[in-house]
Amino acid sequence: MSSPVRSLARRITTITAHLQAGMARPKVVVTRNLGAEAMRLLDRPDLDVVAWQSETQPCDKKWLLDNIPGATGILLLFSEKVRREITEDATDLLKVVSTMSVGYEHVDIGSLAQRGIRLGYTPDVLTEAVADITVMLALMAGRNVKETTSIVQNGQWSAYPWAPYLFAGSQLSANWVHPTRTAGFIGFGRIAQSTLARLLPFGFTRALYTSNPSSKPNPARDAELLAKYAPQGLAEIRRVGLAELTSESDVVFVLAPGGPSTYHVVNEEILKSMKRTAVLVNTSRGSLVDSEALAKACREGWIWGAGVDVVDGEPNVAADHPLVQEPRCIVLPHIGSATNETRLGMATMAINNVIAGVLGGSMPAELNRS
Amino acid sequence: MSSPVRSLARRITTITAHLQAGMARPKVVVTRNLGAEAMRLLDRPDLDVVAWQSETQPCDKKWLLDNIPGATGILLLFSEKVRREITEDATDLLKVVSTMSVGYEHVDIGSLAQRGIRLGYTPDVLTEAVADITVMLALMAGRNVKETTSIVQNGQWSAYPWAPYLFAGSQLSANWVHPTRTAGFIGFGRIAQSTLARLLPFGFTRALYTSNPSSKPNPARDAELLAKYAPQGLAEIRRVGLAELTSESDVVFVLAPGGPSTYHVVNEEILKSMKRTAVLVNTSRGSLVDSEALAKACREGWIWGAGVDVVDGEPNVAADHPLVQEPRCIVLPHIGSATNETRLGMATMAINNVIAGVLGGSMPAELNRS
Known part of the structure; x- marks a missing residue:
């Protein structure tokens, strides 16, 4: 017509x-x-x-x-x-x-x-549900959950006699080796802030974040958050460059919007700059993370592990997808907001x-x- | 000789x-x-x-x-x-x-x-590592992680088109349907208290616990904890009977010592008294939970799901064990303290x-x- x-x-x-x-x-x-x-x-x-x-x-x-x-x-x-x-x-x-x-x-x-x-x-309305799963993935990636649950599901538990470092993961909470913890947020909106609140009792004392380069700094908001969370141990909250964020953080949370300006912002270079004991969590959009690079980072030990609720190209993620194949990477089918409530x-x-x-x-x- | x-x-x-x-x-x-x-x-x-x-x-x-x-x-x-x-x-x-x-x-x-x-x-020294995994299992049990990761691992993600309640779990954090949350602790020692601290930013306002019947009440300790956590929203902390604990709690944490006096303290009757949206987490000893009863509770929907790091009779847990077979029950191979740190x-x-x-x-x- x-x-x-x-x-x-x-x-x-x-x-x-x-x-x-x-x-x-x-x-x-x-x-x-x-x-x-x-x-x-x-x-x-x-x-x-x-x-x-x-x-x-x-x-x-x-x-x-x-x-x-x-x-x-x-x-x-x-x-x-x-x-x-x-x-x-x-x-x-x-x-x-x-x-x-x-x-x-x-x-x-x-x-x-x-x-x-x-x-x-x-x-x-979905902020809290996504913050929940963000913390969950940080814990799961650190504690080798994909490998250990797979051993149990295959009936192999009894084949692994106790040993001092058997199944030992990278601890999310502060500990005697690392008395402080640093969270890095690529994108610092509502979900990131709710995630930070949840991390405080785990002993996180520093929050670093990056924002869209065109967005104005928001020192008033940061001062307000710091004042609010100082009684629970938060000592620093600061907008930084991506390289500082990734090299300093014990967990890197990807929580920025998708689109061309953030496409594959997490690439080989960024992953190589992370701590070997750190984990990466993506609960925003799959397009922000280069899947091949992340699989390689897990496989070659550049980082401890990863947890992603979103994958570039989802839902077309086959069983032979590099992240699905990678034992140190948890992959969920975009269930961030999926609670009945x-x-x-x-x-x-x-x-x-x-x-x-x-x-x-x-x-x-x-x-x-x- | x-x-x-x-x-x-x-x-x-x-x-x-x-x-x-x-x-x-x-x-x-x-x-x-x-x-x-x-x-x-x-x-x-x-x-x-x-x-x-x-x-x-x-x-x-x-x-x-x-x-x-x-x-x-x-x-x-x-x-x-x-x-x-x-x-x-x-x-x-x-x-x-x-x-x-x-x-x-x-x-x-x-x-x-x-x-x-x-x-x-x-x-x-292991308190914080176990508290980490305790919170992780509460999240995993609520968010249907065993079912959803299995779908991804089998390459079936694309077979599930988005729908309003697809994969929808039971939310751990407070939400508009349930503005308050209650944690129930069977056993209230150091790990339970560290777990409670972690739950506060998720909107938990009540902590109920049971103790060994022969142990004296400790109102001074409870008052101290309440005073410490009131600024973060904790409104009540109270020692109760097991029936009140299980019927009131959104998560029931099993954190008591093993041995004959706590053998199968979590049985069919207790599981039937829990909320249908609640989850059970056991990170103490397998002997406290009747595995057959827990599998039945998950299967028949008496509770939403469960997460256990310990199983009665471990490590002899075969692939056809009722908890391993149950999609709503996460089973980890006793990795509570297993972090390198x-x-x-x-x-x-x-x-x-x-x-x-x-x-x-x-x-x-x-x-x-x-």
Whole structure:
């Protein structure tokens, strides 16, 4: 369909929809079953909810395209690739798009803004769940968990008689050899700060971080954090260059956004500059870490081990992927925010966003496009 | 050899050894190579050190029996079964037995005391390493790590398209559904207290514990801990009965000593009383937990999952063991204290104990037998 014809068709659909809307409740399209507990919130007399019924399978694209026209609100996941369709097929009735995600790369922000359509998303709610798994991976990478659990699963435990250094890992917490510990954060947003808070009782006394080179230093924020955590032993928090961070840290946490500017920021050179007893943890985006380099670093002992929840090119990670093959590298299938509590929290926020957007209220989390 | 003959033989050996000792340095027998870094401490002109050369293989029993007579100090591991031989074959030269372990079930305390032989051991030094792994297992059990890592290792990641509750676990940290968290400790010694400290930034506000019924309540210690941790959010610390502990806690930590009085204290009834979202962690002794009951609890969803570093009957844990077979139960091969730092710390302490005992100084950790 050519653009003028499409434009005309949209106007006709809009008129029809407006006529129907005069008699009917606003239509809210929900592209996934978000679970009984969350979906109950949509069971309201003032909304006409059209929802895809499966929780595990994405919605049929034709179903979605058929439903976009006439919708006042659309709630979608980042798995829905409908940037163009929402812009072109949605009628002027559309007031709000709500995504159950922190990111919004799958939505055409500019086009929505131009048409005055509000955009809701779900920030913050996943911070604690991701910080949990970040600490977990630091511990697992240090304590040789992949190798030792594999021995148990294969029934080989009894083949390893006790010895002073059998299965001995690299200790995360402060100890008599290393009475202080240093955490290095590549990216120092909310998840990194929550991770730092969790590390303090492990005896971490220093936090080093790098930020986007174009971002301004934030000495006030750092002074506030230091004052808050000094009673628990934090002695230093400082923005540094990447080389200082990697050479000084006992754990390097990769917690920066993805995209071209951070692509493979963790490469052979960076890994070679780390301590041999240190571990690397990536719970942000796979694109930040060169998988081949990390596998080599683990294999050749440049670092003690690694734990990653994300892998460049995921989910296409085969059994012969170098990180999967590497005994000192734990690989999780991107479960950072995957807890029932957090996912229910994200679903609830996305639903409350779409309801508020449709009815004209204040949204729990609306993207500020300015 | 009959006892009187053995006794006579010992006297003769003693006299011979004393004669040699008049001319020679005191003999220190070390039953394992404790690594170059630790063994260097024994490289002294005033000691005659006889050490087994292998780090991974236990010493030959005949080698040990040949060396016990004439020794002034003996450093051994808990793998050495020489209770009777030390009592019967050691000459009166023997001043100290030093074990590289927290426990001393493998040593005849009474007989050593009777003969005025000092006993060194290695307490405390492993507390932080075990607390690390205790927190790690609580996280792993909640986040379905055994199932999810297995999917990745088998190259199946791409077969699981994103869905709102895919791989979703039970969150350890406080969250919008559960704004407070409760930790339950079966046994509340040093490792439990270090574990509690680590849990505070995860939003734990309550600590419940049980103690040996014959031990006196310790309200002063509890008040001190509460005062110390109140600024970090701890609101309650209380000794309770086991039923209250298991029904109220989001994580139940098994951290009590082994032995007949705690045998299978975690059984079907206890597991049934736990929350369905809670996890069980055992980093103390396998004998405290009924493995069949725990596997059933995981399988039938009485609890969310479990993480154990110790198993009843270890190290004889075959691939078809019910806990190894259970996807929701992580099993580690007793690596609680297995870090290079902690094991080196234990070796160093055991060596310093034996040196001080032989030369007549103050031992870093001498067992108070009174």
